[in-house]
Amino acid sequence: MSTETQNLKQKAVIVGGGPAGFATALMLAKRGWSEITVLEKRPSADFYEPDKSFNYLIDGRGQKFTDLLGFTDKLSKIGVPNTEFYLTEIKADGTCKTSKVPVVDPNRKTAYWLPRRAFLQLLYQEIEENWQDSIRVVFNTKCVKIDPRVEENLGESKLTILTQEINTENVFKLETNLLVGCDGINSVVRETLDHWDNSGTNQFKMQLFPSASSGLKYKVLTLPPNFPLDNNKSERAVCTMAYAIRSAFTDSQGGLSLGILPFADPNEPRTANIIRQPDDQIWKIQDGEQLYKFLESAFPQLPIPEIVSPEESERFAKSEGGFFPPPQYCSGLHWLVSAKNYSSGVVLLGDAVHCFPPDIGQGVNSALEDVSILNQALSQTNDIISDALPLYQSWRSPDLKPLTRLAQTAFPWQYNQDILRKRLWMINFLIRFLLSRGLPFIFSPPAFILIQNHQLSYREIWNKAEKTSKVLYLLLGLILVGSLLTLSFGYTIS
Numbered sequence: 001m002s003t004e005t006q007n008l009k010q011k012a013v014i015v016g017g018g019p020a021g022f023a024t025a026l027m028l029a030k031r032g033w034s035e036i037t038v039l040e041k042r043p044s045a046d047f048y049e050p051d052k053s054f055n056y057l058i059d060g061r062g063q064k065f066t067d068l069l070g071f072t073d074k075l076s077k078i079g080v081p082n083t084e085f086y087l088t089e090i091k092a093d094g095t096c097k098t099s100k101v102p103v104v105d106p107n108r109k110t111a112y113w114l115p116r117r118a119f120l121q122l123l124y125q126e127i128e129e130n131w132q133d134s135i136r137v138v139f140n141t142k143c144v145k146i147d148p149r150v151e152e153n154l155g156e157s158k159l160t161i162l163t164q165e166i167n168t169e170n171v172f173k174l175e176t177n178l179l180v181g182c183d184g185i186n187s188v189v190r191e192t193l194d195h196w197d198n199s200g201t202n203q204f205k206m207q208l209f210p211s212a213s214s215g216l217k218y219k220v221l222t223l224p225p226n227f228p229l230d231n232n233k234s235e236r237a238v239c240t241m242a243y244a245i246r247s248a249f250t251d252s253q254g255g256l257s258l259g260i261l262p263f264a265d266p267n268e269p270r271t272a273n274i275i276r277q278p279d280d281q282i283w284k285i286q287d288g289e290q291l292y293k294f295l296e297s298a299f300p301q302l303p304i305p306e307i308v309s310p311e312e313s314e315r316f317a318k319s320e321g322g323f324f325p326p327p328q329y330c331s332g333l334h335w336l337v338s339a340k341n342y343s344s345g346v347v348l349l350g351d352a353v354h355c356f357p358p359d360i361g362q363g364v365n366s367a368l369e370d371v372s373i374l375n376q377a378l379s380q381t382n383d384i385i386s387d388a389l390p391l392y393q394s395w396r397s398p399d400l401k402p403l404t405r406l407a408q409t410a411f412p413w414q415y416n417q418d419i420l421r422k423r424l425w426m427i428n429f430l431i432r433f434l435l436s437r438g439l440p441f442i443f444s445p446p447a448f449i450l451i452q453n454h455q456l457s458y459r460e461i462w463n464k465a466e467k468t469s470k471v472l473y474l475l476l477g478l479i480l481v482g483s484l485l486t487l488s489f490g491y492t493i494s
């Protein structure tokens, strides 16, 4: 047995216990890696972060990972299937309309809605119940520094990770062969690689692209479970139902709305996303009392004091909220610390290498797909780090520009930033949809629909969308030339 094979499936340190980090830990444990440490700066897996309490829709792409670990069944029990997605719109005058959101292709895999916190807890439970011997999750601890080291006499390399406990500020060191960066958009691991990289390619620098939704500001208002939906308190919210609660305010941005997504647990608080331009009047509110007054005039159909506690009102007013990031990715997904016998390596997954506003619901699904692809690369190379990491990059990196282009274009106008642009976008969507039904060999459905097909890679989806755009431009050009010719012919005759 070579030194290389002896060192297989040893230690891995994962920075970040978000969806990508926990999923990678589970994947490695299933592959037989025995000493996996996850470093997470939050205090627990289910730690409630009000402004990160958004809902995920785990689709077929994300389920490639849950299938691999064999817990899609558990996911289906704690999620609301998209096949049962009902939306109730409540207008300011109190009128309500419930409609079932159509499932475009019933043959696609059922996707499940659930809160981020519930998904993280599901992954963590899986670690606690089945993989305690191989996975250690260290909460309240952050990675602060990484050092590569080659031991010339042994011909081996190691990575040393310097970590710090959040509360005590105690510092300790970890050594590993494989370091996995799953530490999100402001990844310390990626920044370190960028610092080390002197190839001149900027492969670890995020490339940023514009989008109509990036820069929008959001905050999340937490409401009680089953909150009353009218002033008589005769109707109460049902956890599995989505709500769009419209305000009495109308403006060029289409008015303010509370968007509430479904989930299965009837005891979990509901979360209303408020997404507006950064200069919107709601962000100028300074304290809980002002917010009450604002919400009462904006939503006269709701008994505001019954559904927003004074503490929540104050918290919301004082919260910084967040901004949708510009779509971005980097092309470098790995780094090898090469040695004679045994190389160590760093690999990046999830938001650390691709990040965008939530328009297309692919943040978590693309992160989980990264994990499935890394699993395939490890399988094909017998878990040899120096072979697996370049293979992972060669398979995944070509998807990232198309994914970013999809994030820029597939549904950026859904937040009512500009009603005219939204309508134009809807017309474009309808044209593509109808043409693809009538002439499926020439036209593809809109990208937003294609994304739901987990069997297509992001590359394939983007190519199909581009091909349809080209045919549409050609048709438009022909119609314009035809009209001009007809006009000039008519002019000559007369």
Ligand SMILES: Cc1cc2nc3c(=O)[nH]c(=O)nc-3n(C[C@H](O)[C@H](O)[C@H](O)COP(=O)(O)OP(=O)(O)OC[C@H]3O[C@@H](n4cnc5c(N)ncnc54)[C@H](O)[C@@H]3O)c2cc1C
Residues within 6 Å of the ligand: 015, 016, 017, 018, 019, 020, 021, 039, 040, 041, 042, 054, 055, 056, 057, 141, 142, 143, 144, 182, 183, 184, 185, 186, 187, 188, 218, 322, 349, 350, 351, 352, 357, 358, 361, 362, 363, 364, 365, 367
């Ligand atoms: C407002 C909003 C709404 C969204 N809605 C959706 C949606 O509807 N659907 C969807 O699919 N996606 C959505 N996303 C995106 C989605 O949340 C991310 O794509 C997904 O969480 C990526 O997972 P990740 O594990 O790569 O990163 P993260 O979820 O960001 O996890 C990174 C983890 O690393 C930890 N960490 C960071 N630095 C360190 C360090 N130095 N040491 C230790 N730990 C560290 C963090 O605490 C965090 O837990 C949304 C994002 C936002 C901002």
